[in-house]
Amino acid sequence: MKALELQGITRIYERGARVLSDVDLAVDPGEVVGLLGANGAGKTTLIRIALGMLRPQGGEVRVFGLDPKREPVETKRRVGYVSEDQVLPPYLRVGDVLGMHAELFDDWDPALAKRLSERFELEPKRRVSTLSKGQARRVAVVSAIAHRPELLVLDEPAGGLDPAARREMLETALEFLADEGSAILFSSHHMADVERIAGRVALLDRGHMVVDQDLDDLRETTMLLRAPVSSGLAVADVRGVDGCLAARAAHEEIRALLRGTEAEVTQRLEPLQNGTPLHVAPLTLEDLFIEFVEGRR
């Protein structure tokens, strides 16, 4: 059974704008999926729909086979959730926040909560309203994972944090992953983090799922073509090539993403070659993301 299964999710604003168009996404138990997309691509909306916090106009949501709208308690028991804009009650003390979660979850593990609280140096007596962003995020993380969820959903877990706090967040997630083998779905703008933790990436572009692929496979079978504008190559020509995912003209260059190995892509581009060398090479995930988003406008 899938940890999470979204099928044909469509969400439309009241004024008629589409936020999500027929989006599919599945997460297997133990799998780590990075959800990527520019701001406004629909990542947070998709995550909220997955957790039953928002209702889509079309499509099906299943969390471990359950409909989170119909069985919210059972779903929440098996899921942990941290988001960038999570608001903890400001008047409560840190210890009360954790105590409240301990009450809510039968599976709450006091030993794990204690270990994490110590590692994060949480001060139980502090009021939430006096915490820094990083401290508040740590409280949210302990609250989200001390019941050992089988699916952990993180919406920009490192958003707004400094690099050290970001690394701590990543290491905590990795350790949790190694210990529990839980599935993780997380959205992030930090491609370096995505690269370190995700096995698969899903890329949303303006409400459409345009990539859903094994990360290593994506990296090894997506090439960047670069050619000077002076080569006479046009964006339209490249877009016509088999396996072209995105193409644009930028900084006096034609840049295009093409599916295939270096040798395959080079061969496919041969008919377009007219003397000037076409440079085909693999690229980093960050560059891949940028070319995907910019080259599809």
Place this chain on the structure above:
Amino acid sequence: MTPPIHVHVSPNDDAPIYRQVVRQVVEGVASGALAPGERLPSLRAMAQQLAVAPLTVKKAYDVLEADGVIETRRGQGTFVSEAVARSTRSAVQRVRPLARRLVVEADVAGLDAHALAALIEEEARALENERASRGEAS
């Protein structure tokens, strides 16, 4: 125990992380930094050290094992293969794509085949020297 090899991964590399791990272990074996029979860190320890997912390290170790560079001894851990004398055929298979890439890069940079061959000779000599000095040191 100090780790026998210092693996470093970078998201700015154009190869995925598991490939980077494979490459560095192979380089470690080639340079003599990793001796046959030497034990590699466990999946978990390596994953923690590199701050990457355990599955990524597993993938790297699987590739290395399939290539005969390392071997898993049940209940004992992962070791550099005693018989790193790999068959010539699989060695050629493994190196060919890298050779292709090198030739392409050299071509783009304006190096002809002779200049490239000279460069490779130089690097091979440098590797020999490194090995020799490592032998003296130990």
